[in-house]
Amino acid sequence: MTTLDxxxxxxxxxxxLDAAFPAALLLGVATWLPAAVFLLGYSVRVIRAELAxxxxxxxxxxxxGLGATGLRAALPLAVFQLPxxxxxxxxxxxxLVVDRGRVSGDVLGLVLTDPLAFANLTVLSxxxxxxxxGGLVLTAVVAVLASYVGTVALVTFAxxxxxxxxxxxxxxxxxxxxxxxxxxxxxxxxxCFVGSxxxxxVTLVPVVGPFAAAFVELFALVGALRVVADGYDVPVVExxxxxxxxxxxxxxxxxxx
Numbered sequence: 001m002t003t004l005d006x007x008x009x010x011x012x013x014x015x016x017l018d019a020a021f022p023a024a025l026l027l028g029v030a031t032w033l034p035a036a037v038f039l040l041g042y043s044v045r046v047i048r049a050e051l052a053x054x055x056x057x058x059x060x061x062x063x064x065g066l067g068a069t070g071l072r073a074a075l076p077l078a079v080f081q082l083p084x085x086x087x088x089x090x091x092x093x094x095x096l097v098v099d100r101g102r103v104s105g106d107v108l109g110l111v112l113t114d115p116l117a118f119a120n121l122t123v124l125s126x127x128x129x130x131x132x133x134g135g136l137v138l139t140a141v142v143a144v145l146a147s148y149v150g151t152v153a154l155v156t157f158a159x160x161x162x163x164x165x166x167x168x169x170x171x172x173x174x175x176x177x178x179x180x181x182x183x184x185x186x187x188x189x190x191x192c193f194v195g196s197x198x199x200x201x202v203t204l205v206p207v208v209g210p211f212a213a214a215f216v217e218l219f220a221l222v223g224a225l226r227v228v229a230d231g232y233d234v235p236v237v238e239x240x241x242x243x244x245x246x247x248x249x250x251x252x253x254x255x256x257x
Contacts, residue, residue: 038063040077041070046222047158050229057222073157076166080150084143091135151185152176155232174234184231188224195220 038060045058045066060066152175153166165171175181199213199220 037070037074038066039070040073041066041068043221043225044069044073044154044158046225047155047229050226051159051232072163073154075163076153076157077150079167080146080153081143084139084146087135087139087142091132091139094135095132148182148185149176151228152181155229156234158229159232159234171234175232178231178233180233181228181231184227184229188227191220191224191227195224 042058042060048054049056049058149172152172156168156171156175157163157166160166195217199216202213202216203209205212
């Protein structure tokens with residue numbers, strides 16, 4: 001088993017299919033909010049497996065526990081996205097006040113059904129001024145930073161099974177400053193990007209394309225989560241939750257730093 005391959009070395013193909021099939025189906029319907037919560041809970045399981053040195057692909061048993069974990073993990077992710085949402089709200093205020101922007105039709109329905117089309121009709125339109133453009137750049141920067149810190153918080157929650165460390169400033173700062181975690185995060189972003197592109201190409205295959213694409217996205221997601229977890233080097237948090245492999249790696253990584 002390697003970081004980018006979720007199969008254990010001695011895991012039969014049948015066992016891998018038993019674990020991957022329901023997870024791929026869950027990923028395929030993740031645009032539905034309840035399914036996204038369960039997928040987030042499954043992501044936490046993948047991170048914990050990597051921290052504990054478990055090479056097997058986690059199963060989807062204990063559905064209630066999976067949903068509860070997903071809801072708890074969603075809290076830090078949602079909180080750390082608030083700055084980007086606030087910046088985006090200010091951009092729309094500038095668009096309305098400065099550029100005198102107007103949108104005809106069912107605005108709320110358009111936002112809920114096709115937010116990208118709504119953005120193209122409003123702040124991304126050619127009539128938007130420089131203030132709106134600058135606000136969009138600022139929003140993008142804040143969103144990237146929030147995503148990075150939110151990932152630190154997510155792995156911290158997975159490592160400790162507690163929400164308090166996921167909001168602890170010292171823990172978040174230590175994770176955000178880690179060069180090892182930063183490299184893992186960037187590699188994970190590349191893996192997700194490549195995986196999404198490969199999945200889109202697979203969907204072009206007639207009949208079986210969309211089904212096979214779910215497996216491509218699943219293995220890309222699992223690989224990205226394992227890479228991020230492997231780069232997590234906050235020794236105090238790791239010793240609290242995962243004393244086996246993670247504790248040993250935490251001490252080694254601290255000495256390397």
